Amino acid sequence: MAGFSTAVTGLKASTTMLDVAGNNIANSSTVGFKASRTEFGDIYATAVVGAGSANVAGSGVTVTDIAQDFKAGTIEFTNNNLDLAINGSGFFQLDDGQGGVTYTRAGAFELNKEGYIVSKNGKFLQGYGLDADGNRLPIGDMAVTQKESPPKATTEIDLSFNIDDRKDSSTLLPTYDKDEPGSFTWTTTDRVFDSLGNEHTIKYNFAEQRPVRQVLDFNVSGTPFSVTNPDGSTAAGAIASVSGVGLSPADFTGGYLDPTSTAYQALSEADPRIDLASVAYDGANRVSFELKASATDAGDLIVADDTGEVANINTRVEDRYRDANEVRVYNLDLAGVNETISIAGVDIPVGAGDDSAEKQAELINAQQARIVDKHPAIESVNAETYIDASGVSQVKLIIRYKSDEGNIPDAVSGGVDPYPVSVAGVSQDIAWDDDRAYQGDNSYMGYYRMYAYLNNTEMLDIGKLQDPGAGTSSEPGPIMVKFNPTNGLLSEINGEPIAAGTQVPSITIKGADPANDLTEIKLDLTGSTQFASASIVNNIQQNGYTKGDLIGVTFAGTGEMIASFSNGQNQALGVVAIASFENQAGLQPSGDTEWTATLDSGDAVLNPPGTGLNGTLRSAALEASNVDLSAELVKLIEGQRNFQANSKTLETLNTVTQTILQI
Template sequence: MAGFNTAVTGLKAASTDLDVIGNNIANSSTVGFKTSRTEFGDIYATAVVGAGSSNVAGSGVTVSDIAQDFQAGTIEFTNNNLDLAINGSGFFQLDDGQGGTTFTRAGAFQLDKDGFIVSKSGKFLQGYGLDDQGNRLPIGNLAVSQKESPPKATEDIDLSFNIDSREDPTTLTFPYDKDTPASFTYSTTVRTFDSLGNEHTIKYNMVERRPTKDVYSVTTASTAVRISGVTVDPTDGFSAAEIASIEAADSRIDGATLSYSGGVMSFEIKAKYSDYGDVVIEDVSGTPTDITPAPTERDANEVRLYDLAVPSAAQSPATIDVSGVSIVVTDSMSELDMANTIQAREQEILDRNPAIESVSVIDAGSGNYQISIRFKAEQGNINPTSYPISITPTGYTGMSLNSTVDGDNGFQGMYRLYAYLNGTELLDIGKVEDPGEPGAPAGNTEVGPILLEFNPSSGLLRGINDVTFTSGATAPSITVSGADPANNATTITLDLTGTTQFASASIVKSSTQDGYTKGDLIGVSFSETGEMVASFSNGQNQDLGVVAIATFENQSGLQPSGDTEWTATLTSGDAIVNPPGTGLNGTLRSAALEQSNVDLSAELVALIEAQRNFQANSKTIETQNTVTQAILQI
């Protein structure tokens, strides 16, 4: 009877269903496992004659397919960076080293003894290597090839700071000494590394320029001298062209005067930047030992000195107007009386003229006295017509200008910047050799300070080493030489952009440098887009490769091959390999594993259904047997 065969096919199908469900339940904790389901098809006997008749009982059931469900499982995070999960579609590609390629969603990887990333079954994870420029190489075995990071010498320093503008440069001790904090305004230190990875420091000392000027006075019988490399001959007069040549040759000089009488020449040079470097003065033979004047220092204030004259009886009383303050003098006064009378009105003069610092009496000897009007240093060189002295009656010259010492406010916002390797060795940071030094090629640099210039109105940096730029703009770089004891050819580029001089505490606003010491491998991690990044103990990271993700036109056509792996078939098509996150590829999660997608609740219900089907088919055989026995008993 056909019923026996039909029931047997039902038993076989139900038994297969139980096997599939049992396998799902057994792998409910298997990383990367994909659940399967049993798909059935009915069996009908066909014949040429009578085909298509509806009066066909059928021949049973067959298992038409065991289909896999590639729905993603839950991603759970771990403490191992080599545990990988794909958040989305795709498979990891594995190579067994013998030409076999499989695909998996189980990302529990580890390093083998040679540094290759392998699966639990020992197969190599595939990915793109990277060349020195970061370009992708052909797909191959991913490996942690870098076990250490070589040292790198510091080549770039970005440093910005604020110097408190409220600091008073007149309180600095003189001369400057790197080991005397009271002699400099502000100091900060930056860590650096040499070519061998040794750590060093560069200490930067900033010294605000005091309101002074350096003045040179020389007397020589020579008919010509050389000043900062420029030869001048006083016998034909000290021309404006010669002054311009000296100022052009040496940016530190802002003026010169000269006199020549009886074969003896005397001259005075006023240097812009005190304590920055001596102006080179030599005779025409080029031997500076003949005349080596040391600069003397004077205040940068403008000072006007006035002679006094007592009015005659015909002129008395007379009025002297000192910049808006009227003072009456008479013929009964002496010059000392006049001087004291004017000096007694000092406070009124100061109140009406904020630019004036003081009014004082000078004893010129022989009963003669003078009035000295001293202006504030920050006022600089004042227009001769400013702050006039007027006298009545007309023709009376009771207070006449004797001499003027020009003012200079060029000290405002000016700092000398020194750099020291490890706090001791003075470095070359671009100071141009003093013009006129014997044997010094033009444009060469030497160890010593350079100049920083701030806009006194805005507090923004506007000049470095005599190179000016728009306040607040990107500052020209400073080249630091000699800061790498292991390699003298190494230079450091120092960027001070953002440095300011505001009325707030002196602080470092930002400080970065690009050097580092040797580092050892401490770990490997992966980015969402698949980059494998090695981390080293020196704080550096290096991309070692990119994980490859494979997708298929028909992933349902993949053939299970064990160890939670699949192989490609004609039905699935060839693998399409790309980095994670490109196209429809899922992104990568490091320190995470995709769990099995088995739903235990659904599987247990299905188990009951499969058991019921098996029992029902068994009952069919039992019934058929009873019928057969009844027939045999007829």
């Protein structure tokens, strides 16, 4: 009777079902385990020729497949950064070092003694290496090979700050001294590192330009000598040379350097810091001149006579600093109707109804832009009224000149006034006794000399051009940093103007790396301001660091293996590879929660996590088994029931057989 065989197949199938359920239950706590499911198929024996299936009894059941359920298990977090879980589809690829490649979802990895990342059974986790530029290399064994982070010299500094606009530069000490806080406006420091990882500090001092000019006096021998000018010409009979330009007595007219002389032109090209109109010679043994208000300092300004270089003796100490802006004040006689007020060549007609002081002051103020446009040397023109000693309203005219103009000739001093003032053709006298005849250099408010010092001792080269006669490269010293007085934003750095919306030029710092003279640091002052609020640092960052030791490894969601070092640096050492298959159900289980590829599964396609269909990576996490214990217990009941039912089939067939034998 075929029924015996049929019942036996049912017993075998039920036993297999119980075995699969038992295996699932046994692995309910196995990391990365995927539950299996028993799939059955019926058995029918068919004849080549004969009746159809309607009158053919089945031959039992067979186990057609033990299919794996690859749905994701619950991700559980741990305290080990080398525990990895895939949040989504994909498998880790493992290599046993002998050509055997398997795939797993169990991410409980560890480091072996050589620093390789391995599974619990010693197989190597596969991933992409990275070159120095971060480009991916071919897939290989992932390892933590970088045990320390070498030091890096500082090459970039970002510094943004606010300097208080309310600070009064006129209160600064006349002579700058890095150790005297009263001689500069504000200071801040930043730490940097040299090529060996030693930490240093760079101190920045900002000294706002004082509203004064520096007057320099030199005693010269008066004995004529020959000097070669920077342009190669020879000045015979020179009594002195200034910045390499020979000055002869014939170059002076009325005690001042003649603007038509060759020396005048040569000196204007050799040293732009000098106000040429102030260069004077007393005919005996003294040469003097003023530096423009925009000059940062005297620096290495070279003055020589026939004996060699001479020292600045500053004999006129009381005149060493004078107000940089000349302000002329005129007490105007009122112009009558149909007469003209003339200011620096700009005529202002006085019409009917404009005969009062108030009206004439309005007329003058209305022409300020015209006057300033015609004469760039004039900074402002302002007319106001006052009551004289007789109780009559009068007009006071105040003309302020730009600081770089220096002393402006006038008729009183025997010169020719380039900006005469007249009323109805009558020249007006300057009211020198007015307390505003000289005023501070407001045009240079917001102009700062910036100094930098290594460890507060050595002055650094931050781009200051060498003084005329000393060379053409840069040297240690201050540079000029300027702010726009109307909006408080940076307007110029070291002679480079900054247009709105353009990149702020960087400052090159040399000599800040005692271990390597070739190291240069780019200092970026983007975002610095001059507002009327406390002087503070808004941001300061630099890219150098000291040596560091490995303190841990973490993984990013996109698979990068990041090494962390004690110096605060992180370095990507590689990228975990994730394998995907066209038919993951075709993978063959190989034990240890691993699978091998088969013809049914197809070849593995490797990509970083988070690309294509691959899931992302979770560090310090493990994927738990996806076994549903409740479902498996039900399957045990079903398997037991099926086994008992098939046993009953055997028992019944045995009874029938015994009955037949007893006939």
